[in-house]
Amino acid sequence: MAGGDGVSRTKRFLIQSGVVLAVLLAWEFGARAAEIPWFPPPGEIAVELHKDYFSGPWQHFFLTEQATGNWGPSLLRLVTGWALASLAGVFLGIALGRSGRLSEYFDPVLQFGRAIPPPMLIPFFIVLLELGPQMHLATIVFGVIWPVLINSIDGARYVDRQYMETAEVFGVSRADRLFRVILPAAAPKIFAGLRLSLSLSLILLVLAEMTGSTEGLGHRLLDDQRNFEVPGMWGGIILLGVLGVLLNTSFLAVERRVLAWHLRARQIS
Numbered sequence: 167m168a169g170g171d172g173v174s175r176t177k178r179f180l181i182q183s184g185v186v187l188a189v190l191l192a193w194e195f196g197a198r199a200a201e202i203p204w205f206p207p208p209g210e211i212a213v214e215l216h217k218d219y220f221s222g223p224w225q226h227f228f229l230t231e232q233a234t235g236n237w238g239p240s241l242l243r244l245v246t247g248w249a250l251a252s253l254a255g256v257f258l259g260i261a262l263g264r265s266g267r268l269s270e271y272f273d274p275v276l277q278f279g280r281a282i283p284p285p286m287l288i289p290f291f292i293v294l295l296e297l298g299p300q301m302h303l304a305t306i307v308f309g310v311i312w313p314v315l316i317n318s319i320d321g322a323r324y325v326d327r328q329y330m331e332t333a334e335v336f337g338v339s340r341a342d343r344l345f346r347v348i349l350p351a352a353a354p355k356i357f358a359g360l361r362l363s364l365s366l367s368l369i370l371l372v373l374a375e376m377t378g379s380t381e382g383l384g385h386r387l388l389d390d391q392r393n394f395e396v397p398g399m400w401g402g403i404i405l406l407g408v409l410g411v412l413l414n415t416s417f418l419a420v421e422r423r424v425l426a427w428h429l430r431a432r433q434i435s
Contacts, residue, residue: 206397211404214397219405232386240371240382243299247306248367252360255311259318259356260348269319280316284309285373297378305374310363317359321352357421364417368410383409 190208197207219233226234262269284305291304325348333347349356375384383406390399 204396206400210397211400214395215401215404218398218401236381236383236386239299240375240384243302243306243375243382244367244371247303247371248310248364250303251307251311251363251367252314254307255314255359255363256318256356259315260322260344260352262315263319263322263352264348266323269323276312276315280312284370288374288377292378301377302371302374302379302382306367306370309370310367313362313366314356314359317355318352321355322348325351353425357425361414361417361421364413365410368406368413372406 194207194209197205219230220228222228222230222233229237262272287308288301288305291301291308295301295304329347329351330343333343338346371382372384372387375382376388379385383402387399387402387406390396390402
Protein backbone atom coordinates (compact mmCIF):
# COMPACT_ATOMS: atom_id res chain seq x y z
CA MET A 167 0.00 0.00 0.00
CA ALA A 168 2.84 2.35 0.92
CA GLY A 169 4.61 1.51 -2.34
CA GLY A 170 1.45 2.31 -4.27
CA ASP A 171 1.17 5.65 -2.51
CA GLY A 172 4.79 6.43 -3.40
CA VAL A 173 4.19 5.62 -7.07
CA SER A 174 1.04 7.73 -7.03
CA ARG A 175 2.88 10.71 -5.50
CA THR A 176 5.71 10.39 -8.02
CA LYS A 177 3.26 10.21 -10.91
CA ARG A 178 1.36 13.23 -9.61
CA PHE A 179 4.60 15.19 -9.22
CA LEU A 180 5.69 14.36 -12.78
CA ILE A 181 2.31 15.38 -14.21
CA GLN A 182 2.32 18.64 -12.24
CA SER A 183 5.89 19.40 -13.36
CA GLY A 184 4.89 18.69 -16.96
CA VAL A 185 1.95 21.09 -16.69
CA VAL A 186 4.18 23.85 -15.26
CA LEU A 187 6.77 23.27 -18.02
CA ALA A 188 4.08 23.36 -20.71
CA VAL A 189 2.69 26.64 -19.35
CA LEU A 190 6.17 28.20 -19.26
CA LEU A 191 6.94 27.08 -22.82
CA ALA A 192 3.60 28.38 -24.08
CA TRP A 193 4.24 31.67 -22.29
CA GLU A 194 7.77 31.92 -23.70
CA PHE A 195 6.87 31.27 -27.34
CA GLY A 196 3.58 33.16 -27.16
CA ALA A 197 5.19 36.28 -25.66
CA ARG A 198 8.02 36.27 -28.21
CA ALA A 199 5.58 35.82 -31.09
CA ALA A 200 3.14 38.51 -29.93
CA GLU A 201 5.85 40.96 -28.78
CA ILE A 202 3.60 42.61 -26.20
CA PRO A 203 5.70 45.07 -24.13
CA TRP A 204 3.75 44.44 -20.93
CA PHE A 205 4.00 40.65 -21.23
CA PRO A 206 7.69 39.67 -21.44
CA PRO A 207 8.76 36.03 -21.90
CA PRO A 208 9.91 34.05 -18.86
CA GLY A 209 13.48 34.05 -20.19
CA GLU A 210 13.74 37.83 -19.89
CA ILE A 211 12.13 37.77 -16.46
CA ALA A 212 14.63 35.14 -15.28
CA VAL A 213 17.56 37.28 -16.49
CA GLU A 214 16.18 40.31 -14.64
CA LEU A 215 15.58 38.27 -11.49
CA HIS A 216 19.16 37.03 -11.55
CA LYS A 217 20.54 40.53 -12.05
CA ASP A 218 18.41 42.18 -9.38
CA TYR A 219 18.36 39.51 -6.69
CA PHE A 220 20.70 36.56 -7.28
CA SER A 221 23.95 38.00 -8.65
CA GLY A 222 25.56 38.82 -5.31
CA PRO A 223 28.76 37.33 -3.83
CA TRP A 224 28.76 33.70 -2.72
CA GLN A 225 29.51 34.80 0.85
CA HIS A 226 25.98 36.30 0.89
CA PHE A 227 24.47 33.20 -0.70
CA PHE A 228 24.47 35.04 -4.08
CA LEU A 229 21.88 37.50 -2.78
CA THR A 230 22.30 41.12 -3.87
CA GLU A 231 21.91 44.15 -1.61
CA GLN A 232 18.57 44.78 -3.27
CA ALA A 233 17.40 41.31 -2.26
CA THR A 234 18.45 41.55 1.38
CA GLY A 235 17.33 45.18 1.62
CA ASN A 236 13.81 44.35 0.44
CA TRP A 237 13.18 40.78 1.53
CA GLY A 238 14.46 41.18 5.08
CA PRO A 239 12.16 44.04 6.15
CA SER A 240 9.18 42.48 4.34
CA LEU A 241 9.58 39.07 5.96
CA LEU A 242 10.07 40.65 9.38
CA ARG A 243 6.87 42.70 9.03
CA LEU A 244 4.93 39.71 7.71
CA VAL A 245 6.00 37.31 10.47
CA THR A 246 5.63 39.91 13.25
CA GLY A 247 2.18 41.08 12.11
CA TRP A 248 0.92 37.55 11.60
CA ALA A 249 2.28 36.38 14.97
CA LEU A 250 0.71 39.29 16.87
CA ALA A 251 -2.65 38.79 15.17
CA SER A 252 -2.50 35.04 15.74
CA LEU A 253 -1.77 35.32 19.47
CA ALA A 254 -4.45 37.95 20.01
CA GLY A 255 -6.98 36.11 17.84
CA VAL A 256 -6.49 32.75 19.53
CA PHE A 257 -6.70 33.95 23.13
CA LEU A 258 -9.55 36.40 22.52
CA GLY A 259 -11.35 33.72 20.52
CA ILE A 260 -10.96 31.14 23.30
CA ALA A 261 -12.26 33.65 25.87
CA LEU A 262 -15.28 34.61 23.77
CA GLY A 263 -15.96 31.04 22.66
CA ARG A 264 -16.09 29.71 26.22
CA SER A 265 -18.38 32.49 27.39
CA GLY A 266 -21.73 32.55 25.66
CA ARG A 267 -22.66 35.86 27.27
CA LEU A 268 -19.42 37.63 26.22
CA SER A 269 -19.74 36.23 22.72
CA GLU A 270 -23.29 37.53 22.45
CA TYR A 271 -22.32 41.00 23.70
CA PHE A 272 -19.34 41.36 21.37
CA ASP A 273 -20.93 39.78 18.29
CA PRO A 274 -22.08 43.11 16.71
CA VAL A 275 -18.57 44.53 17.11
CA LEU A 276 -17.01 41.43 15.57
CA GLN A 277 -19.39 41.41 12.63
CA PHE A 278 -18.78 45.10 11.98
CA GLY A 279 -15.00 44.82 12.27
CA ARG A 280 -14.64 41.81 10.00
CA ALA A 281 -16.80 43.53 7.35
CA ILE A 282 -14.38 46.48 6.98
CA PRO A 283 -11.95 45.95 4.06
CA PRO A 284 -8.48 46.31 5.67
CA PRO A 285 -6.99 48.37 2.78
CA MET A 286 -9.63 51.03 3.44
CA LEU A 287 -8.04 51.70 6.84
CA ILE A 288 -4.55 52.37 5.48
CA PRO A 289 -5.21 56.16 5.30
CA PHE A 290 -6.43 56.07 8.90
CA PHE A 291 -3.34 54.16 10.06
CA ILE A 292 -1.11 56.65 8.20
CA VAL A 293 -2.74 59.56 10.06
CA LEU A 294 -2.66 57.72 13.38
CA LEU A 295 0.79 56.11 13.21
CA GLU A 296 2.48 58.01 10.37
CA LEU A 297 4.40 56.25 7.61
CA GLY A 298 6.65 53.46 8.77
CA PRO A 299 6.73 49.93 10.20
CA GLN A 300 3.99 50.70 12.73
CA MET A 301 1.55 51.49 9.94
CA HIS A 302 2.45 48.29 8.07
CA LEU A 303 2.05 46.18 11.20
CA ALA A 304 -1.29 47.76 12.10
CA THR A 305 -2.63 47.04 8.60
CA ILE A 306 -1.54 43.41 8.74
CA VAL A 307 -2.75 42.79 12.29
CA PHE A 308 -6.19 44.32 11.70
CA GLY A 309 -6.67 42.44 8.45
CA VAL A 310 -5.54 38.97 9.50
CA ILE A 311 -6.89 38.75 13.05
CA TRP A 312 -10.46 38.03 11.94
CA PRO A 313 -10.05 34.51 10.46
CA VAL A 314 -8.08 33.46 13.55
CA LEU A 315 -10.53 35.08 15.96
CA ILE A 316 -13.71 33.70 14.35
CA ASN A 317 -12.30 30.19 13.96
CA SER A 318 -10.99 30.20 17.53
CA ILE A 319 -14.42 31.22 18.81
CA ASP A 320 -16.08 28.39 16.89
CA GLY A 321 -13.47 25.86 17.96
CA ALA A 322 -13.70 26.77 21.66
CA ARG A 323 -17.48 27.00 21.62
CA TYR A 324 -18.03 23.46 20.35
CA VAL A 325 -15.59 21.53 22.57
CA ASP A 326 -17.21 18.20 23.42
CA ARG A 327 -19.00 18.53 26.73
CA GLN A 328 -17.76 15.07 27.79
CA TYR A 329 -14.16 16.28 27.63
CA MET A 330 -14.91 19.13 30.00
CA GLU A 331 -16.95 16.97 32.38
CA THR A 332 -14.21 14.33 32.51
CA ALA A 333 -11.57 16.96 33.27
CA GLU A 334 -13.76 18.37 36.03
CA VAL A 335 -14.30 14.92 37.56
CA PHE A 336 -10.54 14.35 37.70
CA GLY A 337 -10.02 17.74 39.34
CA VAL A 338 -8.12 19.35 36.46
CA SER A 339 -7.55 23.04 37.16
CA ARG A 340 -8.92 25.76 34.90
CA ALA A 341 -5.47 26.57 33.52
CA ASP A 342 -4.77 22.90 32.75
CA ARG A 343 -8.19 22.56 31.15
CA LEU A 344 -7.33 25.41 28.80
CA PHE A 345 -4.05 23.89 27.63
CA ARG A 346 -4.91 20.19 27.86
CA VAL A 347 -8.55 20.11 26.80
CA ILE A 348 -9.84 23.29 25.15
CA LEU A 349 -6.84 24.22 22.97
CA PRO A 350 -6.27 20.68 21.63
CA ALA A 351 -9.99 20.23 20.90
CA ALA A 352 -10.19 23.61 19.14
CA ALA A 353 -6.83 23.19 17.35
CA PRO A 354 -8.21 22.00 13.95
CA LYS A 355 -10.41 25.08 13.68
CA ILE A 356 -7.65 27.36 14.94
CA PHE A 357 -5.15 26.05 12.41
CA ALA A 358 -7.63 26.59 9.58
CA GLY A 359 -7.89 30.24 10.61
CA LEU A 360 -4.11 30.56 10.96
CA ARG A 361 -3.53 29.19 7.47
CA LEU A 362 -6.01 31.61 5.91
CA SER A 363 -4.59 34.55 7.86
CA LEU A 364 -1.06 33.73 6.70
CA SER A 365 -2.12 34.08 3.06
CA LEU A 366 -3.93 37.32 3.83
CA SER A 367 -0.90 38.72 5.63
CA LEU A 368 1.20 38.51 2.45
CA ILE A 369 -1.45 40.40 0.47
CA LEU A 370 -1.80 43.12 3.10
CA LEU A 371 1.97 43.40 3.45
CA VAL A 372 2.33 44.24 -0.24
CA LEU A 373 -0.54 46.73 -0.14
CA ALA A 374 0.87 48.47 2.93
CA GLU A 375 4.37 48.65 1.46
CA MET A 376 3.01 50.18 -1.72
CA THR A 377 1.79 53.10 0.39
CA GLY A 378 4.54 55.31 1.70
CA SER A 379 7.40 52.85 2.08
CA THR A 380 11.02 53.12 0.98
CA GLU A 381 11.82 49.43 1.20
CA GLY A 382 10.17 46.05 0.93
CA LEU A 383 8.78 43.84 -1.81
CA GLY A 384 5.66 45.96 -2.28
CA HIS A 385 7.69 49.15 -2.63
CA ARG A 386 10.06 47.48 -5.10
CA LEU A 387 7.13 46.20 -7.16
CA LEU A 388 5.55 49.66 -7.32
CA ASP A 389 8.92 51.25 -8.15
CA ASP A 390 9.42 48.88 -11.11
CA GLN A 391 5.93 49.67 -12.36
CA ARG A 392 6.49 53.44 -12.16
CA ASN A 393 9.82 53.16 -14.02
CA PHE A 394 8.37 50.83 -16.68
CA GLU A 395 10.77 48.05 -15.62
CA VAL A 396 8.35 45.40 -16.87
CA PRO A 397 10.58 42.30 -16.51
CA GLY A 398 11.53 43.44 -12.99
CA MET A 399 7.86 44.00 -12.13
CA TRP A 400 6.95 40.50 -13.32
CA GLY A 401 9.94 39.14 -11.43
CA GLY A 402 8.60 40.68 -8.22
CA ILE A 403 5.17 39.20 -8.87
CA ILE A 404 6.68 35.75 -9.40
CA LEU A 405 8.79 36.05 -6.24
CA LEU A 406 5.68 36.96 -4.24
CA GLY A 407 3.88 33.94 -5.69
CA VAL A 408 6.78 31.66 -4.81
CA LEU A 409 6.92 33.13 -1.30
CA GLY A 410 3.18 32.49 -0.88
CA VAL A 411 3.57 28.85 -1.98
CA LEU A 412 6.54 28.32 0.36
CA LEU A 413 4.68 29.84 3.31
CA ASN A 414 1.61 27.71 2.68
CA THR A 415 3.64 24.52 2.16
CA SER A 416 5.66 25.14 5.32
CA PHE A 417 2.54 25.84 7.35
CA LEU A 418 0.82 22.69 6.08
CA ALA A 419 3.87 20.63 7.09
CA VAL A 420 3.72 22.10 10.61
CA GLU A 421 -0.05 21.59 10.75
CA ARG A 422 0.23 17.93 9.74
CA ARG A 423 2.85 17.39 12.44
CA VAL A 424 0.97 19.18 15.21
CA LEU A 425 -2.42 17.71 14.30
CA ALA A 426 -1.18 14.20 13.51
CA TRP A 427 -3.44 12.82 16.27
CA HIS A 428 -6.45 14.51 14.69
CA LEU A 429 -5.70 13.14 11.22
CA ARG A 430 -5.27 9.61 12.60
CA ALA A 431 -8.56 9.90 14.49
CA ARG A 432 -10.36 10.95 11.31
CA GLN A 433 -8.86 8.02 9.38
CA ILE A 434 -9.97 5.57 12.07
CA SER A 435 -13.50 6.97 12.17
